[in-house]
Structures are given as C-alpha cells and as structure tokens.
Amino acid sequence: MTSSSTTPVPARQLHRGVVVAGVVASGIVVCVVALLAAGGAPKPLPAGLHGAGLPVSWAVPVLRLLADAAAIVCGGAVLAAVLLLKPEEGGKLGAQGLKAMQDGAVAASVWAVASIGGLIATASVILGLPLSHLPEQAAVAGQLDQVRALAVAVALTAVLAVVLSGTRTVASARVALVLTAAALVGPLLTGHGAIERTAFWTVLATASLVVHVFAATTWVGGLWAVVRYRGAVDRFSRLALGCAVTIGATGLLTAEIHLDGREGGWGLITQWVTTGYGALVFAKAAAFAVLVTIGWWHRRATLPALADRPALFYRLAAVELLVMAGTVGLAVALSRTP
Template identity: 35%
Template sequence: MTTGRRAPGTTPRQWRVLAPVVAAALAAVVLAWALRAAGGFPAVAGARVLADGAGATVLGLAALPRLNERLAVAWRPIAVLAGVWLATEFTLLVCEAAEIVGVPVTALGAGEFGIFLGRLSGGQIGIAILFCTGAIACYAAVAFRRPGAASADLVLVFAAVALALRPITGHMSQQMFGSVLAAVHTLAAALWCGALLAMALTLRSRGDWAATLPRYSGTAAPLVLVVAATGLIDGLVRIGGLTPLVTTGYGRILLAKLAVLGALAALGWWWRRGWVPRAGDHRVTARVSLRNAAVEVTVMAVAFGLAATLAVTA
C-alpha cells in the first residue's frame, strides 16, 4: 500500500445503505412498466438495473482515491461488488436469451442459450462484458492481498468498457455520433451515482467526508448536466419528436426520468447550500453525511431503474 494512504473500510451500517437503493431501483422498474402500459413485465430490466448499479459502484470505488488522495483503493468492496456484477450480468444474458427465443427463463434450453451467445451480437457483447467483470473481480481479490502492486486504473478501464459496451452498440449507434453520446451518457451517470454510493460505503469519519464531499460536489454538477443533455437528445432522436413524449410508453418513461433528474438537480443545489459547505468545515457528523448520501443515491436509483426499462423498451 502506498505510504500515507489509509485503506477505507466498511461497516455493517454502511452496507445497509444498499437495501433502499436496490428497492428503489426495482420499484422504478415496476413504475416504468406501469407507464409503458403494454407488454409483460420487463424482467430483463430488473436484471439490467442491478447490473448497471453494481458496475457504477465498482467504477465509483475505483475512482474514489482521485477525490481524496489520502484514501487507498477499497479492494475488498470492489471484489465483492464485481462478483455481484458478474452474477447479474450472467442473469441479464439469460433473460435476454429467453426474450429472444420467446420462452420463459425457466424453459430456456442450454442449446438455445449457446446459440444466443455464439451467433447473436447481443450474446457476444455479453460474453465480452462477462470477461471484463470477471477480470475485475479476480484482479481486486488478488489486489486485496497485495495492494502495493495493484492499480485502480485497470479497474477503471475495464469497468468503463463493460458499462459502455451495450449502449454504444444499441440503437444510437445508427446515428451520427450516436455511440459517443450513448457512451458519454452512460459513463457520466455511472460516475455520478457510483462515486457517491462508494463514499457512503467506505467513508467512516467526519474528516473523510470533509476532504472528499466538496470535491465530489464540484464534479457532480457538470456530470448531471451531461446526463440530462445526452439523455434528452437520445430520447428525442429515438421517438422522433415531442408528441410521442406523452403518447408512447417510451416517451412517458423518458418524461418520468427527466422529472427525477430535475428533482436530483434541485436536491444537489440544496446540498451545495447546506450540507456540502458544512461538511467541508467539519460541522457535520459522519452519520449525517451517510444519511444524506443514502437519500440522494436512493433517488438516483429511481432514475437508474427508469433508464434500464427505457433500454429494453421498443
């Protein structure tokens, strides 16, 4: 471990933050299904939001020392969450294969799944993502034992590739600069949410929050602007105008997502007036900072759930 750095750890109370976050993400998938008002329940969206959330958190954990140079990389949480990410990505692949074949997940045969993986682009992309997530999990597990020889940069690269692979090969890839917009949107959202959740999982003292939160706040504002702008462009290109915003299921989900982003922007503005400067001056306890971060990340999870359903909505 690099001299002068302290490895962040997690407490059971901090890990409990994940429960409302996961619940909010899945509840948003249910809400999006109701707004879509057509088709069966998108189980694939539930798997996707869990995978995206795990990936965003891994990305945030790897980026955390860049916000506070006194912190070392939290290799154990990265290893655990990368393993969760790997499992949810595999579940997502199974759900996608069953959807393509047109059978329930429980009725999907091994041969059909093999054909999906080997012959269809969605399966091949999934294999690449599984490789990236598996590599992160293995690397983090080894790095936990030998942190002095490990670098978070490799995790950042593999996590960014895994998160961006599906968006850059989706419907926007057919538009000029569409893949770039999709990648920027996905990575900005992942870093915005993942870094804050990483802070909630690993920062334990008032001093940790004082050193880290103001720097995060300085990057969060441009990130949310990027997320909103690229998401709106992506959505309008896909639906082809303003009227479908209220006449189609995709448009209604997009409006709901924009409303949540607006609420998050307002919450961020409120935090910058109160919580952030007070935390930077060591006038807020770690417990209060954890609570505030948990509230914001839970609202972010709603946006992630809506976005996951948008990704699988025609």
C-alpha cells in the same frame, strides 16, 4: 453461572442497512411500475404458443438492474481509490482504498453473475425458447449481438474481479478503472442506442448514450463512495457538477433522437405525453431535476457546514441515493420500452 446477552447493532451500521435496503427497493419498484405503465412489461403469450415464459422475460430487466447496480458500486469504489481517497507514500492505497478494492471485487463478481443470468435470459427471450431447450440452440444464440455483448461483459467483469482483489496501488487501480469502463460499453452498443436511422444519427445516439452512462455511473457511484468511505467531499462535489451537466445534455440529445423516430421533425415535447417511452423520458427528466436541486442544496447549505454538522450532509446524500436508484430503475425500464 450462565448469562444471555446480545451484542447491539451499532446505530450507524443499522442506518446504513436501512439505506441500502431502501435504495434496492427504490430501483426495483420504480423499474417494475415503469415497465407496467409504459408498455414495456412482458406479456403472456396467446394460448397454444410457447416461448421463454413470463418469469424468464421478467428476469431480463431485473438482472439488468442488478448488473447496473453492481457496475455503479464497482465504478464508485474504483473511482474513490483513484481520485477521491488519499494514497500512502509510494502510490500505495491506504486502508480506505484497500477497502474500496475489496468492495469493488465483490461488486464486479455480482456484476459478472448478473450478466451471465442476463445473457441466458436474453437468449431465451429473443429465440422464443424455454430455458430447457436453450442448450439445443446454443450455436444460434451465440450469433446474437446482444448475447455476444453480454458475453464480453461477463469476461471483462470476471477479469476485473480478479484484478481488484489483488490491487494494492493507485496505478493498478487506474487499470481497473479502464476495465470498468470497457465492461460498461459492450451492452450499450446493442441497446436502445442502435436505432434504425442514418449512420450519422446512429453513431451520435450510441456515443451520446455511452457518455451518458459513464457520467451517471461516475455521479451515482461517486456519491455512494463518498457515503461509504467518508472522504474527499469537496473534490466529489466538483466532479458531480460536471457529471450533472453532461447527463443533462446527453440525456436530452439521446431522448430527442429516439423520439424523433423516422418521421422527421422534433418530437421530444409532443411525444412526452403521447408515448410510453416519452412518458418515461419525462419522468427521468423530473428525477434529474430533483437530483440537481439536491446537489444545489448540498453546495449551498450542507458543504459549508460539513465540519460542524456532517450528519446533515450524509442524510441528504442518503435521500439523493434513493432518488438515484429510482432513476436507474427508470433507465432500465426505458431500455425495455418500445
């Protein structure tokens, strides 16, 4: 006697899969549309000229987005183990903490692979060479600041993946948190924070950008961790409030420094509507306002009712993650926009 049956997918698992797919799609679609609309999208070379090619040029922002997403997931998992999840006696991680470490190890591996791809694509685009000719100019590529920064990120994320896979205590999770922060910093030092102005403004812009990214990674990654591991909502709510204030202040400062340019004066308001970069800054500000509104609604309505109606909180958190993914897509497009 034979019978055929299929095991139904649990509703919670199916819902989680839909949310993950929506988050990924949101980030990619927003990034591509923003690049096309603001003038940062790769353009075909004139006839007769040879370069990296459009597929490789498009791979740079896509791989950057993938690396950023993996960094956020990794950071959120490590943050959960250190701050949000209750450890066992003796400083050992509990079951959820160990699960977070394994998630973090996978995310760090993806981060490393995406950084390797980004390193190769970035070198190809900067040198204007097809990938097939890049090995011939490996020494020259190794002198590029962007390539060196990505190489450091690759090394750190590879070490991080190994550390996380063997982490069993809160103390070692703290070490992993420091490694995560170090891996985040490298590429930022050669990104759009390094503007051509006086040393003071360059340092201020870069420092503001680093703090901005740390706060954003904590906020987005922390929310993902709360949804993933279902713990410490109240503690994360307080942390998220501090992150939101920091993101707003540093985002405004960084945008003004860049939009001010070399001409002097305060150019933020006027260039919101006169430059593609300014338009993306405005779009990020609007998305940030939406996220702050959702956070306010969490504190006013969903947190007081969390014990009785937990589904309400997690549904709104899923919407918040979708908006956050779009905002990350905008940030990647912003880093590639003149």
